[in-house]
Amino acid sequence: MQREPEERPVRLLVTGVGGAPGLDLALTLAERGHKVAGTDANPLAPGLLAPGITTRLVARADSPVDYEADLLQVCADLQIEAVVPTVEHELARLLSLKDTLAAAGVRTWLPTPAAVAASTDKWTFHQVLAAHQVPTPATVLPTEIDRLPAGVRLVVKPRRGQGAKDLYYCDSAEQARVLCQLAPDPIVQQRLDGFEFSADCLVDRAGRASVVLRRRLWVAGGLSMVATTFHDEEAAESVRQTLAAVGAVAVRRAGLHHRRQHRCPGRHDRDQRQVRRRVRAERSRRRRSGRAVPQRPARPARRT
Structure with missing residues (x-):
């Protein structure tokens, strides 16, 4: 009987290990024998303390120069072979880095x-x-608010953004017009x-x-x-x-x-409970040993 070929361990970088998709993926890949690194921009992200993976703190994607420098440094330091992003706001930055990463031997799936x-x-x-x-949901730009159905509750939010920042609820088109002055580059949607x-x-x-x-x-x-x-x-x-x-x-x-x-x-609930227990245990172990929280990679000095 022919045996299936063994999977070769790959050095992988998973971004966004502070969120469930990134952390679950990183831990699963590590359990399959791969050498996994994880990054996140939040210094309090529990995934940075997850056992079994090498973690680094990096700049936010909305700081393009620092983010790109951090990511390239991590790939060079850890000899990463492929990057797997799990944060949507990193995608545009990674697209701009695709050729640079490929030249360094780092594959991407974008x-x-x-x-x-x-x-x-x-x-x-x-x-x-x-x-x-x-x-x-019914969605319009600020200049088209009158196109929305009458008598519905509304939401004003930025076209680009996350984390409920600059998000406003209102009950009329008149209120929405005022709130559009507060949200940057807004849209108006029917509230569901x-x-x-x-x-x-x-x-x-x-x-x-x-x-x-x-x-x-x-x-x-x-x-x-x-x-x-x-x-x-x-x-x-x-x-x-x-x-x-x-x-x-x-x-x-x-x-x-x-x-x-x-x-x-189902299974993912049990997995999340196991992850939280492992993270708490790792945090306690690091506290007892005096080990520090993962830091951002050191950057070379910039030329002036």
Whole structure:
């Protein structure tokens, strides 16, 4: 009987290990025998203390010079062979670094520039979904507020942004016009009722998507801190349609609203509990040994 070839360990860099998709992926790859490094811009991210992976603190993606310098330094220091991003706002920076990384022998798995634009610009995202007949809330620019249905509750938010920053709720078009002066480059959307969930997805190069739905139980600053998995085929199919419309590939997380509640805790809940226990144990061990929290890589001095 022919044996399957053994998988060669690869030196991989997973970004965004402060979030569930990045941390889960990094730990799973490490368990399969790969040499995994993880990065995050939040010094308090629990993933930076996760056992079994090498971690580094890097600059935020909205600081392009520092982010690119940090990422390239990590790849050079740890001899990374491939980068797997799990943070959407890093995608544009990584696209600009694609050739530089390839020249250094680092492979990437990235969507097209059009897919990145649709993933990071809420107005473009709405237009793409509408063009593909994927259900999406009524969305307009500030100059088109009168096109929204009368008597509905509204949300004013920036076209580009995350973490519920500069997000405002209101009950009328008049209030929305005022709030548009506070939010940078805003859009106005119809506010939906229902529970909010996110979807952790892996899309292969053929467009086949695996989808894990997570209901958000505790949200702080727009970020999901506690969640539980559930199964709902209608919601999962909506996610797949959204991924296909945008043209997403690789690892992605999407946040959506759903009108039905169907909770079915599963393997991912148990995995998250195990991760939290391991992180707490690692934090205690480092505290006893006096080991410091991972630091950003040292940069060479800049020429003046």
